[in-house]
Amino acid sequence: MPDTPAADTRRIFAVIDGNSLMHRAFHAVPPTMNAPDGRPTNAIFGFLNMFLKMIDAFHPDGVAVAFDRGKPRVRMEMLPQYKAQRPPMDPDLREQFPMIKKLLGELSVPILEAEGWEGDDILGTLARTGEAAGCDMYLITGDRDMYQLSTEHVKIVGTKKGLSDVQIMTPESVEDLYHGITPELVPDFYGLKGDTSDNIPGVPGIGPKKASALIAQYGSLDEVIAHADEVKGKMGENLRAHIDDALLSRRVATIQTNAPVELDFEHTAFPAYDAAAVSAALGELGINAMQNRFLALIGDDGGAASATAACMELPETIYARAASGEGVARAAARLSAALEAGEWVAAVLDDDREDGALFGLTHTLWVALPDVLLAFEEPDGGVADALPASDGFDFSHGLIAGVLGRLFAAGKVVSPDVKALIHELVPADSAVPALMDALDVDAARIFDTVVAAYLLDSARSSFDDGYIADTYLHAPLPAAAGEDGAAADALPAAARSAALALAALEPLATALDANDAVGVFTQIEMPLVPVLVDMERAGMLVDPARLAAMSDKLSGQIDELADRIRALAGDETFNIGSPMQLSHVLFDVMGLPTKGLKKTQRGYYSTNAKVLEDLARDHEVVRLILEWREKSKIKSTYLDTLGPLAGQYGDRRVHTTYNQTITATGRLSSSNPNLQNIPTRSELGHTVKTAFSAGEGKVFLAVDYSQIELRLLAHLSADEHLVAAFNEGEDFHAETAARVFGVPVSEVTRELRSRAKAVNFGIVYGQQAYGLSQSLDIPMAEAREMIEAYFRAYPGVRTYLDRTVAEAKARGYAETMFGRRRPIPEFKMRNPAQRAFGERTAMNHPMQGSAADIIKIAMARVARRLRDEGFAARMILQVHDELDFECPEDEVERLTAMVREEMEGVVSLRVPLIAEASTGVTWADAK
Numbered sequence: 016m017p018d019t020p021a022a023d024t025r026r027i028f029a030v031i032d033g034n035s036l037m038h039r040a041f042h043a044v045p046p047t048m049n050a051p052d053g054r055p056t057n058a059i060f061g062f063l064n065m066f067l068k069m070i071d072a073f074h075p076d077g078v079a080v081a082f083d084r085g086k087p088r089v090r091m092e093m094l095p096q097y098k099a100q101r102p103p104m105d106p107d108l109r110e111q112f113p114m115i116k117k118l119l120g121e122l123s124v125p126i127l128e129a130e131g132w133e134g135d136d137i138l139g140t141l142a143r144t145g146e147a148a149g150c151d152m153y154l155i156t157g158d159r160d161m162y163q164l165s166t167e168h169v170k171i172v173g174t175k176k177g178l179s180d181v182q183i184m185t186p187e188s189v190e191d192l193y194h195g196i197t198p199e200l201v202p203d204f205y206g207l208k209g210d211t212s213d214n215i216p217g218v219p220g221i222g223p224k225k226a227s228a229l230i231a232q233y234g235s236l237d238e239v240i241a242h243a244d245e246v247k248g249k250m251g252e253n254l255r256a257h258i259d260d261a262l263l264s265r266r267v268a269t270i271q272t273n274a275p276v277e278l279d280f281e282h283t284a285f286p287a288y289d290a291a292a293v294s295a296a297l298g299e300l301g302i303n304a305m306q307n308r309f310l311a312l313i314g315d316d317g318g319a320a321s322a323t324a325a326c327m328e329l330p331e332t333i334y335a336r337a338a339s340g341e342g343v344a345r346a347a348a349r350l351s352a353a354l355e356a357g358e359w360v361a362a363v364l365d366d367d368r369e370d371g372a373l374f375g376l377t378h379t380l381w382v383a384l385p386d387v388l389l390a391f392e393e394p395d396g397g398v399a400d401a402l403p404a405s406d407g408f409d410f411s412h413g414l415i416a417g418v419l420g421r422l423f424a425a426g427k428v429v430s431p432d433v434k435a436l437i438h439e440l441v442p443a444d445s446a447v448p449a450l451m452d453a454l455d456v457d458a459a460r461i462f463d464t465v466v467a468a469y470l471l472d473s474a475r476s477s478f479d480d481g482y483i484a485d486t487y488l489h490a491p492l493p494a495a496a497g498e499d500g501a502a503a504d505a506l507p508a509a510a511r512s513a514a515l516a517l518a519a520l521e522p523l524a525t526a527l528d529a530n531d532a533v534g535v536f537t538q539i540e541m542p543l544v545p546v547l548v549d550m551e552r553a554g555m556l557v558d559p560a561r562l563a564a565m566s567d568k569l570s571g572q573i574d575e576l577a578d579r580i581r582a583l584a585g586d587e588t589f590n591i592g593s594p595m596q597l598s599h600v601l602f603d604v605m606g607l608p609t610k611g612l613k614k615t616q617r618g619y620y621s622t623n624a625k626v627l628e629d630l631a632r633d634h635e636v637v638r639l640i641l642e643w644r645e646k647s648k649i650k651s652t653y654l655d656t657l658g659p660l661a662g663q664y665g666d667r668r669v670h671t672t673y674n675q676t677i678t679a680t681g682r683l684s685s686s687n688p689n690l691q692n693i694p695t696r697s698e699l700g701h702t703v704k705t706a707f708s709a710g711e712g713k714v715f716l717a718v719d720y721s722q723i724e725l726r727l728l729a730h731l732s733a734d735e736h737l738v739a740a741f742n743e744g745e746d747f748h749a750e751t752a753a754r755v756f757g758v759p760v761s762e763v764t765r766e767l768r769s770r771a772k773a774v775n776f777g778i779v780y781g782q783q784a785y786g787l788s789q790s791l792d793i794p795m796a797e798a799r800e801m802i803e804a805y806f807r808a809y810p811g812v813r814t815y816l817d818r819t820v821a822e823a824k825a826r827g828y829a830e831t832m833f834g835r836r837r838p839i840p841e842f843k844m845r846n847p848a849q850r851a852f853g854e855r856t857a858m859n860h861p862m863q864g865s866a867a868d869i870i871k872i873a874m875a876r877v878a879r880r881l882r883d884e885g886f887a888a889r890m891i892l893q894v895h896d897e898l899d900f901e902c903p904e905d906e907v908e909r910l911t912a913m914v915r916e917e918m919e920g921v922v923s924l925r926v927p928l929i930a931e932a933s934t935g936v937t938w939a940d941a942k
Contacts, residue, residue, distance in 0.1 A: 025149055025150055025151045025168065026076040026077065026149070026150050026151070026280070027073055027074065027075045027076050027077075027150065027151050027153065028075055028076065028077045028078070028079075028141075028145050028150040028151070028152055028153070028280060028283075029069060029073055029075040029077070029078045029079075029152075029153040029154075029155060029172075030078075030079050030080070030081060030137075030138050030141045030142070030145075030152065030153070030154055030155070031066070031069070031078070031079070031080045031081070031155040031156075032081055032134045032135065032138055032154070032155060032156035032157070032158065032161075033062075033080045033081055033082040033115070033126075033134060034082055034083045034133075034134050035134065035156050035157040035158055036062050036065060036066075036155065036156075036157070037058050037062055037108065037111065037112065037115065038058075038108070038157075039061070039065075039157050040057070040058045040059075040060070040061025040062045040064075040065065041057060041058035041061070041105065041107075041108045041111070043061050044057040044058065044060055044061040045057065045840050046107065046840055046843030046844060047474065047827070047838055047840035047843070048060050048301075048302075049301065049827065050114075050299065050300045050301045051299075051301050054110060054111075054114065054300075055107040055108075055110060055111060055843065056111065056114070056300050056301060056302060057107075057111075058108055058111045058115070059111050059114055059115050059118065059300060059302065060302055060305075062115055063118075063302065063305055064305075065155075067305065067308050067309070069153075069155055069172070070285075070312065073153050073172075075153065075285060076284060076285065077150075077280065077283040077284055077285050078124050078125075078285040079124065079125040079126075079127055079141065079278055079283065080119055080124055080125070080126055080127070081126075081127045081128065081134040081137035081138055081141070081276075082112070082116070082126065082127075082128045082134055083128070083132075083133050083134050084128040084129060084130050084131070084132065085130050085131055086131065087131070087132075087133050088130075088131030088132075089131055089132055089133070089136065089271065090133070090267050093263065093266055093267050094214070094215070094263060094267045096214045097213060097214055097215070097267060098213050098214055099214055105845060107843060114300065117296070118296050118297075118300070121288060121289075121292045121293050121295075121296040122286075122288045122293060122309070123285070123286075123287045123288040124285065125278060125283060127141070127276045127278065128276075129274055129275050129276055132271075132274045132275070132276075134156075135156070135158060135160070135161060135270055135271075136270060136271035136272075136274045137274045137276050138154050138156060138161065138164070138270075139161075139164055139270035139271055139272045139274070140271070140272050140273060140274040140276055141276070141278060142154060142164045142169045142272070143164075143272045144277075144278070144280070145169075145278075145280055146166065146168045146169055148280040148281070149280075150168070150280055151168050151169075151170075152168060152169045152170070153170050153172050153183075154169065154170070154171050154172065155172045156171065156172070156173060157173060158173075159173065160201065160202075160205060160210070160268055160270065161173075161270065162184050162189045162192075162193075162198055162201050163198050163199065163201035163202055163269070163270055164198065164270055165184055165185055165186050165189050165198040166186060166198070167185075167186070170183050170184065170185055171183070171184040171189075172184075186198050189201070193223075193227050194224075194227045194228075194231065195227060195230070195231040196227050196230060196231075200230055200235060200236075201268075202236075202265045202266075202268045202269040203230055203235050203236035203237075203239075203265055204223075204226050204227060204230060205217065205264060205265065205268035206236045206261045206262065206264045206265030206268065207221045207225075207226035207229060207230070207236065207239070207261055207264075208221055208222055208223050208225075208226040209264055210264075210268065213267075215264045215267050215268055216257070216260045216263075216264055217257075217260065217261065217264045218253050218254055218257045218260060218261050219253045219257065220249060220250055220253045221250060221253065221254070225250060229246070236261060236262075236265055239254070240254075240258050240261065240262075243255045243258065286309075286312045286313045288309075288313065290310050290313060293306070293309050293310070294306050294310065297309070303489045305489070306489050307489050307490045307491075308491065331386070331387045331388065332387070332388040332389075332390060332506075332510075333345055333346045333349060333387060333388070333389050333390070334346075334390045334392065335347070335389065335390065335391045335392065335414065336392045336393070337391075337392065337393035337394070337402060337410075337413065337414035337415075338392075338393065338394065340402060343391075343402055343405060343410075343414065344405050344406070346389045346390075346391065347405040347406040347408050347418075348405075348406050349384065349387055349389060350382060350384070350389060350406075350418065350421075350422075351406040351407060351408075351421075353384045353385075353426075354421070354422075354425050354426045357427070358384065358385065358427070359427045359428075359429050359462070359517065359520055360382060360383070360384060360422060360426050360427065360428060360429070360517075361382065361383040361428075361429045361430060361513045361514070361516040361517035361520070362380060362381065362382050362383075362419070362422060362428055362429075362430050362436055362513060363380075363381045363430055363431065363432070363509045363510070363512045363513040363516065364378070364379070364380055364381075364415075364432075364435055364436060364439060364509070365378075365379045365380075365381060365507065365508075365509030365510075366378045366379070377392060377393070377394055378392070378393055378394070378415060379391065379392045379393075379507075379509065380392075380414075380415045380418055380419065380439075381507075381509050381510040381512070381513040382418065382422075382513065383510075383513040383514045383516065383517040384517075385517070388506070388510060388513070388514060390510065391414050391415050391418050392414075393413055393414045393415055402414060402417070407421060407425075408420075408421050409421075412450055415439060416439065416440060416450055419436060419439055419440055420440060420450060420451060422436075423436075423437070423440070423451065423455070423456050423460075424451075424455075426460065427460045427461075427462075428460065428461050428462070429461075429462040429463075429464060429516050429517060429520045430461075430462075430463060430464070430513075430516055431463070431464050431465045431480070431483075431512055431515075431516055432463070432465065433461045433462075433463040433544050434463075434544050434547060434548055437453055437456060437544070437545060437548045438548055438551070438552075440453075441453045441548050441549070441552055442552065443551050443552055443554070443664070443670045444552075444664040444665050444666055444670070445552050445553065445554060445664075445666040445668065446664065446665030446666040447665065449552070452882070453545040453546075453548040453549045453552070454545050454546070454549065454878060454879060454882055455545075456544070456545040458537070458541040458542040458544070458545070459537065459541075461541055461544060462520060462523075462524075462541070463540075463541065463544065463675075464483060464515075464516050464519050464520070464523055465478045465483075465676055466536070466540050466541075466544075466675050466676055467523040467524075467526075467527055467536060468482070468483055468486070468487070468523065468676075469675070469676035470527065470530075470532045470535055470536055470540065470835070470836075471523075471526050471527065471530055471532060472838055473676075473678075473679045473680075473681070473835075473836070473837050473838065474679050474837065474838040474839075474840060478676060480492055480508075480511065480512055480515050483515060483519050483523075484515055484519075487519045487522040487523055487526065488515075488518055488519060488522065492511070492515070493505065493506075493511065495507060495508040495510075495511045496508070530836065531834050531836075532834065532835075532836065534833065534834050535833055535834050535835045535868070538833075538872075539833065539835075539868055539871050539872060539875075540675060540871075542875040543675065543871050543874060543875055544675075545878075546874050546875050546878040546890075547673045547675075547683075549878060549889075549890070550673065550878075550890055550891060550892070550893070551670055551671065551672060551673060552670070553668075553889040553890070553891045553901070554664070554666065554668030554669055554670040554671075554891065555668055555669045555670075555671075555690070555707050555891050555892060555901075555938075556667075556668055556707065556708050556709065556710050556901070557657050557658065557661050557668065557669050557706050557707050557708075558706045558707075558708065559657075559658030559659075559661060559662065561705070561706045562653075562654050562655075562657055562658045562706045563654075563658060565654050565702060565703070565706070566650055566654035566655055569646050569649065569650045569654060570650065572646055573643060573646050573647055573650065576639055576642055576643040576646070577591055577643060579639055580636055580639050580640055580643060583635065583636040583639070584600050584601075584604065584605060584636060585604065585605070587600050587604055591640065591643055592647065594615075594619070594621070594622050595617065595619050597622045597640070598619040598620045598621070598622050599619065601620075601622065601630075601636075601637070602619075602620050605636070607630060607634060607637075608630075612626060624641075624644075627640060627641050628641065645694075645697065645699060646699065649694075649699045649700070649703060652688075653688070653693060653703045654703065656688060657669055657688060657706070660687075660688055669688065669690070671685045671686065671687065671688055671689070671690045671892075672685070672686050672687050673685060673893070674686060678867075679837050680837065680860060680863045680864050680867055681831065681835050681837075681863075681864045681867035681868060681871075682863070682867040682895060683867075683871070683893055685894075690892060690894070691893075691894045691895065695942070701939050702939070704937065704938040704939035704942070705937045705938075705939040705940075706937075707937055707938035707939075708936060708937050708938075709901045709902065709936065709937075710901065712903060712904060713901055713902055713903050713904065714902055714904055714907060714934045714935060714936060714941070715899060715900070715901065715902070715934060715935050715936070715937065715938050715940065715941035716888070716899070716900040716902045716907060716910060716911060716914075716932060716933075716934050716941065717897055717898075717899050717900075717932065717933050717934070717935075717938075717941040717942050718897065718898050718899075718900075718911070718914045718915060718918060718930050718931070718932045719896050719897035719898070719930065719931060720866070720869075720870065720896040720897075720918065720928070720929070720930055720931075721929040721930070721931050722747060722929075723866045723869070723896050723928070724776075724779045724862040724863060724866050725741075725747065725775055725776070725779060725862075726741060726924060726926050726927070726928060726929075727832075727861070727862045727865050727866060727924070728778070728779055728812065728815075728862055729741050729924075729925060729926045730924040730925045730926060731815060731832070731861055731862070731865075732809070732811045732812045732814070732815035732816075733811055733815070733925065734809045734810065734811025734812050734815070735811065736754065736808060736809050736811075737809045737811065737812060738925050738926055740754070741926035741927070742926055742927070746760075746768075747775075748768050748771050748772040748775060749763045749768050749771070751771040751772075751774070751775055751805075751808070752767040752768050752770070752771035754808035754809075755771055755774065755801065755804045755805050755808050756770075756771070756804070770791060770801065773787065773790055773791055774787065774801055774802065774805050777790070777802075778802075778805060778812065778816075779858075779859060779862050779863075780855065780858075780859050781816075781854060781855030781856070781857075781858035781859050782855070783802075783851070783855075784798040784799035784802055785798070787801065787802060816858050819857055819858060819861060820854050820857045820858060823839055823842070823853075823856075823857035824842050824857070827839065827840075827842065829856065829857045829860035829861060829864070830860070830861065830864075831860065831861055831864035831865040831867075831868055832861070832865040832868070832922070833865065833868040835864050835865075835867075835868055837856065837860045837864060839853045839856050839857055840853075841853030841856065842854075866895075866896060869921045869922060869928075870893065870895075870896060870898070870918075872921045872922075873898070873917050873918045873921050874890070874893060874898065876917045876921070877890060877898065877913070877914055877917045877918070878890060880913055880917065884913070886906060886909075886910060886913075887903050887906060888900050888901060888902040888903060888906050888910050889901045897942075898914065898918070899938070899941070900914070902934075907934060911932045914930070914932070915930045915932060918930040
């Protein structure tokens with residue numbers, strides 16, 4: 016923050032280097048933002064975000080923006096090669112300059128530019144004229160050579176990292192940064208060290224440290240030159256040979272203060288814009304999230320802070336406390352009235368548990384209604400004496416249970432975590448009685464705001480309250496109680512979340528409709544929520560004693576491997592688990608080849624899995640390291656943790672958590688513990704699964720889709736030969752091998768089939784020749800020919816994939832059969848590798864995303880039939896294309912038929928959708 020200026024004199028004026036800030040914004044903000052008409056807006060968004068932060072920090076009385084105009088003729092006349100090495104401006108960035116200038120015009124912010132002059136010189140000119148006019152000047156720029164302008168009344172505001180981290184440079188901080196170089200000596204400093212980014216030569220061999228040391232010793236560049244004969248060694252030789260370069264470099268690096276621009280500092284003010292015009296301009300660009308922030312600056316929200324945003328400032332809070340009965344009847348009456356009126360009600364659970372703890376001391380359910388906030392509070396675990404029934408609420412199992420029971424039975428509930436609310440009544444620990452059937456929850460009467468936000472932008476990794484408030488309410492999230500900047504009457508974070516959920520309901524629903532995502536939300540994701548509650552409650556039976564025995568056995572093997580590794584490394588003592596130490600031993604001590612390897616940011620060669628797998632072909636020590644890593648990971652991730660996790664629950668079972676908003680594809684993920692990532696093809700992973708059993712008199716039943724993504728490729732591409740290969744052939748990979756390699760099916764060898772299988776799955780994932788050559792360990796040319804042969808065999812596939820990529824590029828997203836969209840920001844990135852990843856994503860998402868949709872639909876249907884038809888079997892796990900069940904032996908045949916019927920009947924394709932079943936006493940036996 017700047018020093019507060021004297022109240023009696025100087026106005027504060029900010030001048031922004033428009034080119035500098037637009038460039039930084041363009042590279043700091045992902046290229047996923049577009050105006051409704053498709054024009055890119057990421058640089059504009061980043062520019063405005065920094066602009067508003069500058070306003071908040073400095074509260075300037077006036078603002079202006081300077082832009083470069085034309086080639087930098089003024090400096091090119093001094094130095095023809097000035098900035099000649101810089102690449103052309105990205106077309107997406109160039110397109111945004113006229114847009115930001117038009118928007119600045121609507122904001123009544125003066126734009127200053129002059130043909131042949133750079134923004135630096137315009138800032139320099141305004142710094143001096145503004146200072147002379149009695150203003151405190153703040154120059155917003157990313158260029159360090161601007162530090163030479165710093166005085167008592169001119170401060171340089173530099174962006175250090177991205178757009179969020181800034182530093183304010185004064186004469187004292189400039190001198191401190193450059194070890195004695197005062198602002199007026201900055202051009203001398205650049206005269207010696209040059210500036211490679213601008214093609215300013217300086218003196219070869221003299222960098223920042225030597226330049227500052229020379230100037231500190233002699234006082235200025237002129238004095239350094241005068242004493243050039245005293246400078247010894249190569250540096251002295253270079254200095255004496257490049258005196259003219261040093262003087263020219265100083266001249267080029269000197270900011271001009273005589274640019275042909277003028278500004279009326281006395282009568283230029285900020286803010287001074289029209290609310291309606293700014294709202295319209297921001298709306299035209301699709302940058303609605305900032306409207307309220309700009310309108311608030313002129314004290315006019317223009318109605319933009321709509322009734323939804325107003326819900327975050329509820330006028331009344333009613334506390335209902337179980338311990339005393341205080342307020343319960345009043346709160347219950349208000350909630351009953353809302354339920355009878357058919358209103359949506361927001362609910363969020365809060366407790367005082369610390370991270371990682373199972374229990375806290377108090378439990379509060381915050382319920383937001385349009386005009387009031389209700390706080391239902393009770394000690395953790397409920398109270399001994401039940402409250403009397405009130406307004407149709409049954410409090411026999413506690414205050415919060417009574418409220419939630421009524422909400423799910425008769426209300427419409429919106430929340431950022433609906434699943435957590437249901438779990439309050441249907442605990443994950445199956446030893447604790449459930450107070451309702453999770454499947455009784457009506458999917459049409461629940462709305463999870465985080466799931467909705469995820470469907471609207473599945474490429475994001477976080478959908479917290481701040482993001483939802485900014486994106487869908489176009490308002491900053493007010494600080495909660497206990498946070499920095501919170502008002503005295505600020506709501507607790509959970510209460511704020513409830514108010515926000517209610518406020519965001521309508522704009523989220525509108526956005527789902529506008530993005531054709533209502534079907535995925537209402538028909539796939541919301542029906543799945545109660546199903547996941549049931550599966551999380553069912554858990555999986557695990558044998559802690561077997562896990563411990565396996566861990567002990569593996570521990571000995573890990574120690575033995577470590578001894579062999581260290582012996583092969585020449586008895587070096589090092590931590591095999593440390594990438595830095597391992598890199599040192601492999602590449603410095605043992606001298607393993609480093610050709611083509613990249614170093615990490617910390618300066619050592621990477622030892623990631625890909626690097627080691629390539630080296631393992633020729634080096635036994637690397638093979639042993641990979642084995643050591645696998646066994647160590649299995650031991651720490653599963654064998655040493657699953658038993659204690661099960662021990663936390665009364666039912667002694669492992670309960671995973673399913674996440675609906677993690678993967679961009681739409682697949683579910685599993686955490687705490689992650690049961691989907693136990694290696695399926697390794698012997699070790701198989702061993703871990705032997706510790707999971709179905710229990711006495713029961714078996715594991717595993718049912719998984721056979722080659723579902725390939726079948727979806729056949730359906731979506733409609734390639735007649737691919738469809739025929741599925742419909743006619745008993746062995747699809749052999750059929751493909753026959754067509755690709757031009758041999759009869761009867762002559763397809765195991766090797767040819769294996770190669771065809773690799774190509775089949777590689778095509779689904781958009782794999783190119785390099786990836787196929789790596790997976791099959793064959794030359795690139797051979798891999799390329801195999802892919803070309805595949806497309807000759809199935810020409811409709813190439814046509815479909817090309818069309819899919821083209822459509823995704825035009826839209827900015829790929830889409831599943833069911834309308835699940837996946838944004839692909841990589842299409843707009845400058846890095847060719849990232850753009851190639853975007854193309855692979857566009858090819859794959861229709862198959863992988865559709866497969867995710869299909870199994871989710873199947874899960875909901877199977878769960879309801881399990882209940883409605885009285886099965887004792889339970890669905891306990893989903894692993895991508897597979898559903899696992901704990902099934903009594905006498906139900907296996909009936910359950911298998913039902914599950915296959917539902918899984919195969921989700922959708923009608925051009926080829927059969929096949930679900931294959933297998934059983935076993937343990938999880939390992941079943942798969």
